[in-house]
Amino acid sequence: MADPSSYRPEPGQVPDSPGVYKFRDEHRRVIYVGKAKSLRQRLANYFQDIAGLHPRTATMVTTAASVEWTVVSTEVEALQLEYSWIKEFDPRFNVKYRDDKSYPSLAVTMNEEYPRVQVMRGPKKKGVRYFGPYGHAWAIRETVDLMLRVFPVRTCSAGVFKRSAQIGRPCLLGYIGKCSAPCVGRVTPEEHRELAEDFCDFMAGRTGTYLSRLEKQMHEAAEEMEYERAARLRDDIGALRRAMEKNAVVLADATDADLIAVAEDELEAAVQIFHVRGGRVRGQRGWVTDKVEAVDTAGLVEHALQQLYGEEKGEAVPKEVLVPALPEDAPALSQWLAGRRGSGVSLRIPQRGDKKALMETVHRNALQSLALHKTKRASDLTTRSRALEEIAEALELDGAPLRIECFDISHLQGDDVVASMVVFEDGLARKSEYRRFQVKGFEGQDDVRSMHEVVSRRFRRYLQEKLKTGEWDAEDGEGGEVPEDDGRPKRFAYPPQLVVVDGGQPQVAAAKRALEELGIDDVAVCGLAKRLEEVWLPGEDDPVVLPRTSEGLYLLQRVRDEAHRFAIQYQRNKRGKRLKAGPLDEVPGLGESRKVALLKHFGSVKKLRQATIDQICEVPGIGRKTAETVAAALAGAVPAGPAVNTATGEIIEDEASAPAETSSERGTAP
Known part of the structure; x- marks a missing residue:
């Protein structure tokens, strides 16, 4: 635990200008990113008496080992840089929103020659129009099924489309009239794109004009005694109205707005967002966060806006954003949102009428989300903490192993030998830090030598990273002057408290020998043998046997199984x-x-x-x-x-x- 006074900037060294600052720990990992109108005033708040700081802030400043800053011209630039750094460095002490579920969206791939309507999850892609997110994928499919009668846009995969084009016959949807079958040339690419654009217009809320046009065409067909065409148009209108009924009108005047509500307690906060387009609720999302930093409702709203619109542009940013509290730098946020939309954005608190009533509904959803999350989270946190404590007690560690790395070797009868390294932090998988290794130079099935090589390579890279930062000297083991660092996360820069290997005594001995050869003596090693799920320690003749009901054993099994899965997947790919x-x-x-x-x-x-x-x-x-x-x-x-x-x-x-x-x-x- 560092003393904040040991890295406090000299008086007058910090500029009185807008900017963004980063706190780093002893391994040069960025642990907190913040912005300020005045860097001098903001940073001074962190270096007052620790007893006067919020407990979470005190934890952060004592974990940090250095602080640095970047001066910018305006608050908007500071906001943009802060968002970029949070995305890049993933600081552990910044507010992190977690979706409480994976929300699907209705997507139209306008970036393809023949646009396709489909359900999509995950990050958004350029050139694709999105509607939603929806609560359930089946809700999207019901809506699409109704609308394909009127807008017979392609919904098939690339493989099905290519196959139909090759054999000259459309798929089933083409035969029953729910696809215009561009694959066999029933419509031209231009006509199919026009259908996709009409579909997008209708989903975007521009429904009145299209329905009026269909009704006019229906009456004209009836007057000309084209009764079959009139009946078809009548059924089309009915299908569109049923699709519209799935999203009731909540705001008048075809309002486009996002409503954000927050429910919080001392430790956690839940954020709910309703997306209203054309006066109708077109989507809903929810996030939950641990309040790892001292932050009020206005601060949570600011972080939610960054999370929600950081990668959105154009129509995805609405004209109006309604919030429960205005952030301190609301004008800068409004300017930032306007820049992403391309026109003005109103950021305000609803005071009366339908918008205030709808905001209360969103807030009730946030309260329910927080209550549900705490019900799940209580057992989860307790279980993980107990598992780490049991591992520390069984292996006689000084403290709970907050970072665990597990290694596994995989091959096919001695060929294509590969290895995996998986990382668990606080009992949860940190997949961004998984690594894969190719093992060469050994003949036959020599898992022991392979394990020695892989562990040596991993920790040799760790020592090289320490050498770059001056924390370790290759000759005398003493630290030197810290050179300039770009701050980007290094691949092997952070040591674990515990190394787990998939295997028994031989593999454990090989891993321990690799660490000793490199002069590393502060990392514990153990192995988990598959046969009886025994935990082996270096130099011990007898294994440590954890009870079958032990949460610590269950966590070790999860870590080992994940390393095995990751290794065998890589080996099969090769x-x-x-x-x-x-x-x-x-x-x-x-x-x-x-x-x-x-x-x-x-x-x-x-x-x-x-x-x-x-x-x-x-x-x-x-x-x-x-x-x-x-x-x-x-x-x-x-x-x-x-x-x-x-x-x-x-x-x-x-x-x-x-x-x-x-x-x-x-x-x-x-």
């Missing part, structure tokens, strides 16, 4: 790439990048074998001599039969015939 190449492995002088380029260009080994030398020369990076070598090798490999992987003996014709993984084998990348 094996899959090698299997796809097949006979190309035998072509002399052909590297991995050019193998990938050939397969990507031709699609499979079978089609590559049928190509001429001139066609092979068309692939970027392939010269005529190489093309002749490839053609000769493929012609002499297996001319008329399936390709054979010489490493495993497996037979593959092309990509389509490669063995597929079962659902139990398939893994997902973090």
